[in-house]
Amino acid sequence: DGGITQSPKYLFRKEGQNVTLSCEQNLNHDAMYWYRQDPGQGLRLIYYSQIVNDFQKGDIAEGYSVSREKKESFPLTVTSAQKNPTAFYLCASKGPRTIYFGEGSWLTVV
Amino acid sequence: GQQVMQIPQYQHVQEGEDFTTYCNSSTTLSNIQWYKQRPGGHPVFLIQLVKSGEVKKQKRLTFQFGEAKKNSSLHITATQTTDVGTYFCAMVSGTYKYIFGTGTRLKVLA
Numbered sequence: 001d002g003g004i005t006q007s008p009k010y011l012f013r014k015e016g017q018n019v020t021l022s023c024e025q026n027l028n029h030d031a032m033y034w035y036r037q038d039p040g041q042g043l044r045l046i047y048y049s050q051i052v053n054d055f056q057k058g059d060i061a062e063g064y065s066v067s068r069e070k071k072e073s074f075p076l077t078v079t080s081a082q083k084n085p086t087a088f089y090l091c092a093s094k095g096p097r098t099i100y101f102g103e104g105s106w107l108t109v110v
Numbered sequence: 111g112q113q114v115m116q117i118p119q120y121q122h123v124q125e126g127e128d129f130t131t132y133c134n135s136s137t138t139l140s141n142i143q144w145y146k147q148r149p150g151g152h153p154v155f156l157i158q159l160v161k162s163g164e165v166k167k168q169k170r171l172t173f174q175f176g177e178a179k180k181n182s183s184l185h186i187t188a189t190q191t192t193d194v195g196t197y198f199c200a201m202v203s204g205t206y207k208y209i210f211g212t213g214t215r216l217k218v219l220a
Contacts, residue, residue, distance in 0.1 A: 031206045033208065035210070040215065041212070041213070042116075042198065042210055042211060042212040042213045043153070043198065043210040043213075044210075045207070045208070045209065045210075048206060048207060048208075050205075050206050056207075058207075059209075090152055090153070092208075094206065094208075097155075097158060098143060098155040098158065099155070099208055100155075101152040101153050101154070102152065103151075103152055104152050
């Protein structure tokens with residue numbers, strides 16, 4: 001199946017730990033994105049990447065880091081510097097007309 | 111930075127009633143897109159509007175782009191329980207940066 005795969009779907013993190021969320025796409029899209037969604041809230045852009053080895057900060061990049069070493073992959077690391085990381089994280093990639101989202105990853109800090 | 115505001119934030123309607131959500135931008139938009147996110151799911155593309163004053167219909171959904179290309183609306187006629195979810199508008203800043211509105215959460219009471 002073609003699409004965007006995010007893993008894990010559910011993740012629990014202890015305070016002070018870094019965690020990495022995986023995002024893989026087989027749509028051959030150049031641009032990829034990470035959004036954060038808090039319960040009942042909108043989507044806020046964390047980082048986006050237009051092409052391999054290049055990425056830009058979105059509106060809420062503090063406490064997060066990304067890499068884009070391969071076209072298919074755009075992992076997001078939530079660092080211990082992110083003060084309130086509990087949220088739903090959505091990865092997306094850009095097609096000719098629109099962007100396509102993965103199923104999302106729920107991160108909870110315990 | 112650029113922002114897209116949506117109103118209302120929440121809307122509860124009785125099944126069969128109409129529903130409208132509005133999207134407003136502080137800047138002129140080149141185009142606007144609408145997405146629907148079902149509860150527990152990920153956003154899915156509905157439509158894109160490009161021309162000033164453009165109106166597009168998808169069955170019971172009517173999308174409109176303002177004459178000044180600063181606002182847009184989504185109207186659902188005779189809501190059904192399958193319409194439940196959060197509706198987002200999105201603007202594209204440049205070629206790659208997608209900025210989503212705050213969303214309107216629709217609940218349909220049977």
